[in-house]
Amino acid sequence: MAASVSELLREIAELEEPLEELRSLKTAVYSLPLTALRDLAVGLRFGVLFALIDNSDDREQIDTSVAILDRLLQALDPVYLAQNFRVELQKGLQHSDDNVKILAISQIGRIVENTDAVPIILSSPELLKEMIHSIGGKKISVAKEAIKSLSRVSQSKAGLDALFMTNMLQDLKDVMATNDVVRYRVYELVVEISSVSPVSLDYCGNSGLITQLLSELTGDDVLIRATAIEMVTGLAQSQHGRQYLAQQGIIDRISNMIIGAESDPFSGFYLPNLVKFFGNLAMVDSPQQICERYPAFIEKVFEMIEGQEPTMIGVGLDTIGILGSCVEGKQVLHKTGRNFQEVLRRLGSISCNASTDLRVRCLDTIASLLSLPNDQQTEDLLAMTETWFHTLHSHPMETFCNMSSQPFPEIHIGALKIFTAIASQPWGQRLMISTPGFVEYIVDRSAEPDKPSKDAKFELVKTLVDSKTTAEIFGNQHYLQLRAYLREGPYFVKAIATVAVDGE
Template identity: 60%
Template sequence: MLSGGAKMAEAVVELLERAARREAPLEELRALQLAVQAVPPAALRARLSDDHLGALFALLSVNDREQVSACVSILERLLQALDPVYVIQNLREELQKGLFHPDDSVKILTISQVGRIVENSDAITEILNSPELLRQIINCIGGEKIAVAKELIVEISSVSADSLNYCANSGLISELIGELTGDDVLVRATCIEMVTSLAHTSHGRQYLAQQGIIDKISNIILGAESDPFSGFYLPGFVKFFGNLAVIDSPQQICERYPVFMEKVFEMAESHDPTMIGVAVDTLGILGSNMEGKQVLQKTRSRFQNLLNRIGHQAKNAPTELRLRCLDAISSLLYLPPEQQTEDLLRMTESWFTSLSSQPLELFRSISTQPFPDLHCGALRVFTAIANQPWAQKLMLNSPGFVEYIVDRSVEPDKSSKDAKYELVKALVNSKTIAEIFGNQYYLRLRAYLHEGPYYVKAVSTTAVEGAE
């Protein structure tokens, strides 16, 4: 006896067979359209053949909108079931024809399949090994104003220097970049996201620099002062530089484009929560590596004052901005063990003390709040400084603080238990902890680490159930 699902799959295959013989009238295509929606794609995978799919693609060539629409809907569902590598290996010609189909729905179907192929590392090599297909994809996208197309251009360009050249020669990238300086501020915002993705590859960055695009973006930030609509695109432009600085060299980027740092500070000092959020994120990105930390340190008192503002926001802003501040603070204060020179330890200590008059108490009060996100955000700040001797001394000298760390009852949920465990692990793995905390506390922390994040002390059965 066949199960219901298997029966449905059989019915789909029967209808597909008829379509393959070109005998299926519109009613049967509609029945097939309904049937494929009811059967999970995985159940069809083994039963699908090239003939079935080829026939459906062939039915797209008829000048009948209803038939084309039904076939597109069926193909969308069936192609989901197939591995992108299979699609590019077996349906290459069908995809090539689909790219130039007069009906937009067929083009979009084809381009979305190309999108799946581009995202798959095995399948993309198939496209790159057939320059003709790549050229056609790019020409087709170039001819159309389809939103999917621009996302694809960036993905294809990011794969290799060759594929970037194909896209550049087609004029598509220059069109994309033209929109960065165009009048439509919302289009600018989406374009800068794509250009940022392009900057994640070394050949992409090289291209952007050669074409003078980084200078262009810098000039737009400079001119933003006089643009009342700059709020729409400025966040993206500033993030672009933040990402670029970390991938490339914070010092070079900040020296070459001083407007970037100036704008980040201005935004952080403003009263607009959106701008403050972007600035805080950017400072967190910039301060995530050593060179970036030193660039910030060079601004001296201006950055120290800014830290005081960020500490204030971490305590008083709306929740979402508080979280972003806590994440940035963690990123700025963390020092890998191998980079802990006396100068750098002095620097992080002075940054920590700039955050508030009593910074340890500030984060401890945030960590005792009933909101898991804030609770974990504050624990991450402690984890960031846990391996630095000055912070260990502060923790030891703060009444009840070490007890709080080893107290499991204050962690209400899994994410909080995990965050506390990371803090304990960072402390135990530090070279100075035994000496600073003393043996008794050090052994309690080691026991905590050994027991794992979710340990519950078994006293009696009822007690354990209660704790669970």
């Protein structure tokens, strides 16, 4: 088969219409493992295939040639690829056909993943320039790969110098001028590079591109403002990024934007992203510090949940769920006292009466709020989660039991998640054992119609078995049933014995 690959390439080089032979070659190269192609590919006449791409308008011929090249180039070592195919890859990025561009950018992606091959790319300014211009292309997949590759190139000082200390920086700025969409693709690249290290951030800061991004936070176009906030949220994921934003006064500015949103009729376009910014900030930094320093954030989240706008409610639910997923966040929420009690009652209402999407998100939020790892179950925290549970509904166990028997899979699983959240806590176990029929429901596999439901039920059983208090609270008989369920797995089906009858 290896010999036939070389022979077919020779035949193709001599034919004016080689489509049939190209199809055969495609079959041949895909029938061989990459290990077998590795030695073969080094000696092949790739120029034949690249010429077919460059000099043809035939759709199938181009696509077939691209498929063959993709397979053969995958077999080449990245360093060899960089040394011998820089010109072809550059021409590929300039090609009018998107599949050819994707082929070129994917192979460049392989090269920049190899630290020994990156310097070869850096010595090819024209190739770097084409990668930058690919960010402005119509095909989003090409642009994304270009961003990824340039970000990888920038993980060395030499790469940072090549992008930000040469005329490549002007190329970046020229590409940004294409339109709003492309400008934000460049911002995406800058944020990715900045997140790597303080040194990377310094390069991006000195380029003026971050300053330009930050200036768009208060621009006249509310949609652009929303996108800018999303980009700045990415910048806040690293500690050095957060320090930079704090030093520049950006976090205070975003807090003031939340306060000012009250008087802005168009704030609905960007307010969710403002709240997401602080939600992310609280989780990567400190929920207590963020909520205490920027009280407008938590007040706005409560307000969103109490309101009637579905989009705002959803963002509020997700944010409370993120905050309440850790003990420090739970304590911050608990400190708000009566305000959070009102939010809990609102969560209870949403879980029963809203659209299916909001009900599911609400159930996930409730499960996040109520969860408490075994090693953090102090008396105070257990009392807190128990109080929260009973604040949700007048009869919470009955309410969630009814949900767990509903035919809607998402609601059914959401209720199971809440039971799992309280299953490791003694008060939750006491509620379960005192609820008629609940233990029987837990060990009844027939109650779960599909795989996700069976998996959710199994997670509940596992949580109960792993708890040190379950055996005492549930009693030995029920505990042994749960252990048997866990041992048999989520999909166990009992064999039904059949008895042969004479004459049948």
